[in-house]
Amino acid sequence: MEDVKITCEGDDRDYFTAERDGRDIGLKSYHDGDFCISAYASPAKFRTFARGILALADEIDGGEVAEAPKPTRAPVVGDKVRILEDDPGNRTGEFVGLIGTLKVEDPNSFGYTPFLVWFGDGSGEHGDRINGTWYVKRVELVDEPEPLADWERDLLDEAPADEPAPARSYRAKYVEEARELLAPFRTPGVEDVIKLAMWLANEDA
Known part of the structure; x- marks a missing residue:
């Protein structure tokens, strides 16, 4: 954005300019075309200044913009300031x-x-x-959300609980037991496992 300039009605060699300088805004004055003095302030302060100028020009009500509440805790190392x-x-x-x-x-x-x-x-x-x-x-x-309390941080850090395993059929334990019993002798076939599992189930009945 180009500099903003306002020139004196009586002499165009007298004027003010406003320009952006990093995070600040600078206001410079000139007399007879020669630089005189400058002032730098934050954009928030210049917005208030601009509202006052507009109020003088009967455009809007002037006055300061209501500021957000200031943080109450003192800054510590690592904070944004x-x-x-x-x-x-x-x-x-x-x-x-x-x-x-x-x-x-x-x-x-x-x-x-x-x-x-x-x-x-x-x-x-x-x-x-x-x-x-x-x-x-x-x-x-710099106004930021308050740090979490210890108990709030603990809640966020907790790993989600594992979902419970689906319920197993009561027959599954007999199938697993039958496979374990048959394994030392030979690779069990499906029919052999099922027969032994049925026999185990009948024995428990």
């Missing part, structure tokens, strides 16, 4: 809003950059926003 605060000593916020996997929670950082987040497949270098890693100061858990 969203970066809320970048490394304050080494970056200007370009990692804010990115989603990755929490790889390390460092208790020895004294709150400076306790979280190591990796992006994509983690194969890139440190500082790579696509497949690398980065230490940050604050993250939040």
Whole structure:
């Protein structure tokens, strides 16, 4: 998608542009055709901003879109997280809003950059926003279904019970016994097995 541009009514050399930059959206201002300043935020924040602009233009009611409830549990290693605060000593916020996997929670950082987040497949270098890693100061858990309780996991892990074997005819045991009795002497024929099975059945009668 091309950049979105709005030009000043009084001077077409003054304008704003909006563009997609990775997972964020950037807003840039220009005066006399020269770049002045830029601001980057998540798509959710820009949607709220856009609703406010539309409200000023009397198109719709403005206001923030109701947000989904925030997850209540703290993120742990292996969770999918969203970066809320970048490394304050080494970056200007370009990692804010990115989603990755929490790889390390460092208790020895004294709150400076306790979280190591990796992006994509983690194969890139440190500082790579696509497949690398980065230490940050604050993250939040990406809203996902709550983990299963132990008893729920046990239910899912249980192997399905074997179906009961079909009921056997009472004559089958005599046929099997007859074959076992005749086997040591010679390879039994069908007639021999049946005759001996009938005899065994009559003996039990």
